[in-house]
Amino acid sequence: MFRNQYDTDVTVWSPQGRLHQVEYAMEAVKQGSACLGLTSKTHAVLCALKRSPNELGSYQEKIMKIDDHMGISIAGLTADARMLAKYMRTEALNHKYVYGTQLQANRLATDLADMHQRCTQSYVRRPYGVGMLIAAHDATGPHLMETSPSGNYFEYVAMAIGARSQSAKTYLEKHYQDFPAASVDDLIKHGLKALSGCITGDKELDVASVSVAIVGAGQAFEEVQGARLQAFLDAIEVEGDAAAPAPAGEPEAPADVPAPMDEGIA
Amino acid sequence: MFRNQYDTDVTVWSPQGRLHQVEYAMEAVKQGSACLGLTSKTHAVLCALKRSPNELGSYQEKIMKIDDHMGISIAGLTADARMLAKYMRTEALNHKYVYGTQLQANRLATDLADMHQRCTQSYVRRPYGVGMLIAAHDATGPHLMETSPSGNYFEYVAMAIGARSQSAKTYLEKHYQDFPAASVDDLIKHGLKALSGCITGDKELDVASVSVAIVGAGQAFEEVQGARLQAFLDAIEVEGDAAAPAPAGEPEAPADVPAPMDEGIA
Amino acid sequence: MFRNQYDTDVTVWSPQGRLHQVEYAMEAVKQGSACLGLTSKTHAVLCALKRSPNELGSYQEKIMKIDDHMGISIAGLTADARMLAKYMRTEALNHKYVYGTQLQANRLATDLADMHQRCTQSYVRRPYGVGMLIAAHDATGPHLMETSPSGNYFEYVAMAIGARSQSAKTYLEKHYQDFPAASVDDLIKHGLKALSGCITGDKELDVASVSVAIVGAGQAFEEVQGARLQAFLDAIEVEGDAAAPAPAGEPEAPADVPAPMDEGIA
């Protein structure tokens, strides 16, 4: 308990050279429902588990469009994500207006990461509690990037974040060599199979609780919905071979944490 | 008691990735008297329990009109709600003036949620201690939305918030399939039946302590009052089938909390 | 003693969803000497107990005129009340100058309550430590409103605040059905009878220690003083039937609290 004195203010370093507040904000990401992304040579695909507060409410959106060539999937505080998405849309729009071209995905990811970084060095604002996967297709092809509360960002072939995402990561690492040449349909199927490892034991993926979106060469960012999505869900059930549920040893959120839905974590 | 050091300032994350101050503000919502909303394909209805400081005083208003096509019902700190309602009215008015059209309900809910979010990331202001149900009817039909101190918002078919609202939620979940096709009158009756589960044991719904408001296609936002409201109350008594009072196991506000009325919680 | 950590700064929520600083400011109101108000269909009356620092000093004013159609009676920190009264007078004056009409009582009460609310959400200023009863007569008839440090306000038929006000409230609840039709003189007598329950054991109401003011249809806000007030005091002594002194069980200010007069609490 003795290290606590270094973790109550983000501007304070611990003797071990760590910023505890940033690490804690990353816990909020781990409590969000899982989302993942994967890329072929031509397309990028996002898949996410949606949560609903209860039967009467709509599902919380997990995938948001930023521009025709770009979209995000989030895990963590929805309200923080909404603020950042708003910023991204404005940036993309401004770029299009000023330069007449689409904002490069890499450039926007850097700007976003810088915004995160500033909150880790400022006295005035807590770090954002949300992680993002950015799927984009621009002149340099399809991209999948992850940003985190620490102000870091990475480019990936495929990546999963959020609760129980370890299972999906294992699936993706096993199959990622197939992705570059995969068709869009295969990419989506791989994504859904990976995602099926992130749901709790007795549930199943269904049209209501899953979001899928694609973007790619000649394909504007678009969510795959309804019957089209159902077809994919049917297909992977036939194919089998989905990701195994999270193994017992995976570090889950502790049992006494209240259902994060109440606090706006999606 | 050891986690306390993370909950005295809203800008501080706990090691579990939680913002305690936001959670505590949500407690104020749970202590407000219950209100609920439900929607058919054409209308949205709000019902709320009103509290009176004592026999000599007027009842605290629980339902406020924002614009002709929109109104809210609140649970939590009345003073905070008043500030936010004022903001909403100004926004709605400005939109009408600038664009000549009614502000879309969804847009206003986002703005409101952003205002909440800012208070969860700022050093300077505590989070607002009020939850809202927004009932609106616009070009996209009737809507029911909930905003919370966390800066989150959801759209619902039907929803109840505030003290002892679990009982109402149970009723709504049981009957919600009847709502889309229901007439306005039936919607109101469903609302009142659900609400009757939120009052304490020996009391009964009456004209003075209940607020009902409707908005819908061809129906500007309007409170249902007096004889018209009495008729509905009489009708549901005849029909029976109201929500059961809150079960023993429901997490109520602890007994030693003072009557929240004194502190401006409605 | 464990909840203390949440009550040293007004912007901090306690785990129970309470704002302790606001509650403590309301204690200052409870320590002020009692004042009350009551309304008929045509008039509103304010009655208050005045305190004097000692024999050589003037009594502290408890009733202040805001405008021709409006006045207030206060309980709590006099210095805070003076600042707020100054604000109210300016608002009323500005409204008259700009619109040529009298500021509606309801509107001013809202503005005042908003000013209170801001102090409950700000880092920079403590909440005001004063409660007010506003008596007004405008186009919509006579009004009696109460504002409190929490930023809440209510409209009442009759209300009493301050030390030992429970006894007055009991009297008012017992007789309030007579008020709407009562003459101004009867209203004043009711007010004085109710007020007589708020003085400590062996003292009696007299011209020096009681303030009475009226406002109504065709009656500008005016204090009732001297012989006219004495006549009322004589009358209620003849009539008897005054409020019983505060019962033993009433929550008084603890005995070890110093005489609040020294600290500017009136």
Place this chain on the structure above:
Amino acid sequence: MFRNQYDTDVTVWSPQGRLHQVEYAMEAVKQGSACLGLTSKTHAVLCALKRSPNELGSYQEKIMKIDDHMGISIAGLTADARMLAKYMRTEALNHKYVYGTQLQANRLATDLADMHQRCTQSYVRRPYGVGMLIAAHDATGPHLMETSPSGNYFEYVAMAIGARSQSAKTYLEKHYQDFPAASVDDLIKHGLKALSGCITGDKELDVASVSVAIVGAGQAFEEVQGARLQAFLDAIEVEGDAAAPAPAGEPEAPADVPAPMDEGIA
């Protein structure tokens, strides 16, 4: 010792609804050497005990002229008093320049009290540690007012503040019925007799340690000095009948408090 946590910052309320910092500032007033004021129907008189740091230094001024029709006597922090007196002189001068008339005493007292109040609600400045008696004569006759660190002010017939002032107050309460009709000379004698109860045991009032000032109808604010003052001192010795020294039971400053002279308390 448990209430301490509420008294380290002026903007914080204690659970009993008290502002401890304001109360502590009032302790500084109680440690200043005594001063008093009294009024007849035509004049106001100020009397004060002066302290000298030692034989080599001038006595600390306790009475300051504000304008031709107004002066003050102070108890508490001299440096704070000097700042406030400067403010009062500027206000009086500005008023004379702008309106061509003398600033009404009551008006200035309110402004001064408001300045005190602001320091009790602000984070940035401690409350002023000085009490004042204002003697003035304006169109409404002679006035004696007291302001205190709490932002409160009172009008008095006669009043004494500062160390051992209880004895003077007792004298004034015993004789105040003689004041309205008293001549200026009698007023001064009453003041000096009352003041003689505030000096410690074996000392006596003398020309060096006493300040007396008068203001009234046709009498600009003026200090009574030298032979004229000596005559009054001789007279009261002959007359006897002075105030008794402070009784044993009076709450004095605790013995272990250092001589406040060193800290600028006069």
Place this chain on the structure above:
Amino acid sequence: MFRNQYDTDVTVWSPQGRLHQVEYAMEAVKQGSACLGLTSKTHAVLCALKRSPNELGSYQEKIMKIDDHMGISIAGLTADARMLAKYMRTEALNHKYVYGTQLQANRLATDLADMHQRCTQSYVRRPYGVGMLIAAHDATGPHLMETSPSGNYFEYVAMAIGARSQSAKTYLEKHYQDFPAASVDDLIKHGLKALSGCITGDKELDVASVSVAIVGAGQAFEEVQGARLQAFLDAIEVEGDAAAPAPAGEPEAPADVPAPMDEGIA
């Protein structure tokens, strides 16, 4: 140890009505080497003990000229004194430029004291840790004034401040009746005799460690140095009758305090 919580911030009052931070700043004055001043009817004289960091360094200046008619001697933090002296010189210069006359000593002392007072009421700056003796000669004759960290100032016939100054004060009190009629030479001799009581046991006043300055009618502010100063030192040795060294009972700086020279206390 229980009063500590009130002494860590200058804006906080202790329950005894004291400002501990101001008192602590005055300790820095008591640790500075002694300086004193004395006045006749025509002249004012300053005498001070200088300290040298070691044999290789110049002595720290203890007397500073402000204007032709005014100078100061200081005890306490040299760096603070330098800032204040700079302010005084600017004020004196501006006054001469704007009004064509010399700034009255009294006026400057007030300004300086106000600057001290502001630091005792502000959150942002600690109180200045320096005491000053101001010697001046203006239209109203010679003056000796003292300012202190508390924002207080006094006029004196003669005064000594700093370490072991009690001995000098005793000498001055014994002889002050001779000062008004004394010649400048006698004044200086009195000053040096008083000062000789402030040096530690076995040392003696010499030209290097003593500063003397005079100002008066027809005498611009000027330091007495070299042979002229030596003559005075020789004279007082012949005359004898110097102040006794500080008696055992005098409150000295505690033995464990490091040599204040290192911290810039002169």
Place this chain on the structure above:
Amino acid sequence: MFRNQYDTDVTVWSPQGRLHQVEYAMEAVKQGSACLGLTSKTHAVLCALKRSPNELGSYQEKIMKIDDHMGISIAGLTADARMLAKYMRTEALNHKYVYGTQLQANRLATDLADMHQRCTQSYVRRPYGVGMLIAAHDATGPHLMETSPSGNYFEYVAMAIGARSQSAKTYLEKHYQDFPAASVDDLIKHGLKALSGCITGDKELDVASVSVAIVGAGQAFEEVQGARLQAFLDAIEVEGDAAAPAPAGEPEAPADVPAPMDEGIA
């Protein structure tokens, strides 16, 4: 544990004259993966170990180009490094635009170090948690400089920073006399041999995990990649003579520190 009270805020000195927050920020540098630089008379070379979050992600960039004649390698918080690199690029660009010449490496290093220094004296921002090696070639020849969170910078012939860099330093100290006359190829080989001492036991340097960059006379800043890099790796394997792995006694990051990759430390 007693010195902790001096290390929670960067503006506070410890009694030993240390700034603990700066020291802790330097711990973040020690946790970054190793990078090193070395210079001959004509060229400067940077070598760095890259980390990858997992198999699916790209490696974190450790070497960044600033201008044609300058680049950096970093150890510590990537997000902080990105902000500083952005600043450096802007400075270099501005200089070229304004003066038409390349910004001297020394000048930029000073600016950067000043930026670090400001964060060690400011209340508002934590010190940057990143160390940098700057390799540049300008009119004065090749340069290697190191900047650190303390605001210090040094010029070196060769230097290594980051985790397990002690082994590389030992290699560099052993061979540095060969560097001035070495060819670029030899410099790179020396760099890779030194770097091979910084990897954990059973791993080996490969094209994916190593970054190499050169700058020099007639050689713009350029990364050595792919086959060209593989050739160097093959060559050093043949030559042998690489740095020994870190000795057991080297102060490593404690075992219980989580993999720093998660927190954006590269």
Place this chain on the structure above:
Amino acid sequence: MFRNQYDTDVTVWSPQGRLHQVEYAMEAVKQGSACLGLTSKTHAVLCALKRSPNELGSYQEKIMKIDDHMGISIAGLTADARMLAKYMRTEALNHKYVYGTQLQANRLATDLADMHQRCTQSYVRRPYGVGMLIAAHDATGPHLMETSPSGNYFEYVAMAIGARSQSAKTYLEKHYQDFPAASVDDLIKHGLKALSGCITGDKELDVASVSVAIVGAGQAFEEVQGARLQAFLDAIEVEGDAAAPAPAGEPEAPADVPAPMDEGIA
């Protein structure tokens, strides 16, 4: 340990009238490597010990030129020194530009000391952790001045600061009577002999680890380097008579303090 509560914020006085934060900053000066200065009637000389982080790095500069007639040697935080040197250069340049003459050394030292003082009275910035020796030659001849974190400054014939400087001071005190008439060469030799007492046991002064600079009549500020410096080192070895190493009783930096080089202390 009980006095700690007064040393965590520079604006807070301790009960003994001390500013602990200033004292702690002065500890950083004591940990810097030694430097010294000495003056004849015509010249001023600075000598300093340089430290190198390790064999591969350049030595940290200890002597910096400010202008043609002025230079400094520093002990303490290098980064702080760099900021202050930059300020001094700008001031000197501005003065030359505006007045066409060289800035007087005394004037610059005052400005610098004022900058230090401000950091001892401000909330926002820690005191600078560096001491300086200023060597200058202007119209009033050669000067040697010392500034310290406390905002104090002194003029010296000769002075040494930094780690183990006591030994050098002892040497200087023994020989300072020879300095005024000494030739530049003799001054340098005296300086080097004094400096040799500040190195740890078994090391020796050599060209790499010693900096020497001179300024004087007809001699612009210039470092003595290479062969010329070696000649002096050879000469003093021949002459012997150097300062004795620091005696055992000297207060050294405690053994457990890490090598200050890492933290930028030079």
